[in-house]
Amino acid sequence: MRHLVSGAAGFIGSHLCDRLLADGQEVVGLDNLITGSPQNIEHLRSRANFRFERCDVSIPVPESLIPGRFDQVWHLASLASPKHYLAHPIETLESGSSGTRNMLEIARRDNARFLITSTSECYGDPVVHPQVETYWGNVNPVGLRSCYDESKRYAEAMTMAYWRTHAVRTNIARIFNTYGPRMALDDGRVVPAFLDQALHGLPLTVFGDGAQTRSFCYVSDMVEGLMRLSQSEERFPVNLGNPLELTILEFAQRISRLAGENLKIAYEPLPSDDPKQRQPDITKARTILGWEPKVKLEDGLRETLDYFKSLAAVSARP
Ligand code: UDP
Numbered sequence: 001m002r003h004l005v006s007g008a009a010g011f012i013g014s015h016l017c018d019r020l021l022a023d024g025q026e027v028v029g030l031d032n033l034i035t036g037s038p039q040n041i042e043h044l045r046s047r048a049n050f051r052f053e054r055c056d057v058s059i060p061v062p063e064s065l066i067p068g069r070f071d072q073v074w075h076l077a078s079l080a081s082p083k084h085y086l087a088h089p090i091e092t093l094e095s096g097s098s099g100t101r102n103m104l105e106i107a108r109r110d111n112a113r114f115l116i117t118s119t120s121e122c123y124g125d126p127v128v129h130p131q132v133e134t135y136w137g138n139v140n141p142v143g144l145r146s147c148y149d150e151s152k153r154y155a156e157a158m159t160m161a162y163w164r165t166h167a168v169r170t171n172i173a174r175i176f177n178t179y180g181p182r183m184a185l186d187d188g189r190v191v192p193a194f195l196d197q198a199l200h201g202l203p204l205t206v207f208g209d210g211a212q213t214r215s216f217c218y219v220s221d222m223v224e225g226l227m228r229l230s231q232s233e234e235r236f237p238v239n240l241g242n243p244l245e246l247t248i249l250e251f252a253q254r255i256s257r258l259a260g261e262n263l264k265i266a267y268e269p270l271p272s273d274d275p276k277q278r279q280p281d282i283t284k285a286r287t288i289l290g291w292e293p294k295v296k297l298e299d300g301l302r303e304t305l306d307y308f309k310s311l312a313a314v315s316a317r318p
Helices: 009-024 040-045 082-087 089-095 100-111 146-166 191-199 221-231 250-259 283-289 296-316
Strands: 002-006 026-031 050-054 072-076 113-121 169-175 203-209 213-215 238-240 245-247 263-267
Touching: 002 009, 002 100, 002 283, 009 026, 009 040, 040 050, 072 100, 072 221, 082 089, 082 146, 089 100, 089 238, 100 113, 100 146, 113 146, 113 191, 113 221, 146 169, 169 221, 191 203, 191 250, 191 296, 203 250, 213 296, 221 238, 221 283, 238 283, 245 250
Parallel strands: 002 026, 002 072, 026 050, 072 113, 113 169, 169 238, 203 263
Antiparallel strands: 213 245
C-alpha cells in the first residue's frame, strides 16, 4: 500500500511513518516543518520506501510534487501544543480547515482511505466526564484556544461531509494527551516541560493549583490505535487515549519519583480556558477496534526521559 502522511516530521506523524515502513508499506511524508523537526525523520531518509517533501498542506499540494496514486491518506499536520498554536493561530486554523479539505481531495481523487487525527479539545472544558464520543463538548468559540479547538471541529465536520457527499472512506480519531520520544523539549506541554525541569533539578511548574486532570497515552499505543482505526468501517469519531486520569499535581509527584528527586513545585498562573478535567471513555475503541493502551505510565515516561537525556548528551558533545 502507498500512504500519504501529512505532519510526517511531527511527533506522532514520525512514529506513524516508522510503523508503516516497518509493516513494509510505501510512505510519502509531508510537513512544513513549522513545528515538525527534520531530526524526527532523519533515520528514514535512506529508506527506499520513504520520501519526504517539505510543503504546507493548507495550500493544494501540486500533483507534480507527489505523483502517483495513494491507497491511504493520513492528515496529522497541525500545531498541537498550546504554546505553538497560541503563537500561530491562523496557521493552526488553516491546517485544520484548508489542510483537511486538501488532504480529503487527494483521498477522493485516488479513492483512498482517509484518517484525520482530531482531538479531545473538541470537548473543550467538558462537563460530561469521562468524555464519550456522543458528547458535543463545551468549547469557547472565541477564546485563545479556539484556533485549535474550532479548526479540529471544522475538520471533523468536513470529513463527515466528504464521507456523506463523496463516499470517501473516512475515519476520525479524537486523540487525548499523548507523549513519548520526539516531542519537542521546548514545546511547552506538560510532559516535556516537567521532564526537562526534572533533568535539570528545577522546580516543576504547575499551572493553577494543579487540580486539573489529564490522561496520558504513550505514543506506541496511540499509533496502534490509529492503525486499527484506519482499517475500520466506523465513520464517526473514536476516542483514543489512556483512561488513567491524574491531577497535574499527582503527575508532578510521579515525575519527581521517576527522577529520584524531591523536586519542588513552582505554581504559575493557569492559562485561559485550560480544561479542568480530561479522561477518555474508550469503550468504543475497545469494542470496535479491540484496542486499549498497554504501556504503563512509568515505563513510557522512562523511555521519554531517556530520549531527552540522549538529546542532551548529543548536544553536549564538542
Ligand atoms: N501544565 C502545567 N505546567 C506546565 C505545562 C502545562 O501545569 O509547565 C498544565 C496545563 O495547564 C494543563 C496540563 O498541564 O492543565 C496539560 O497541558 P498541556 O499543554 O500538556 O496539554 P493540554 O492538555 O492543555 O492541551
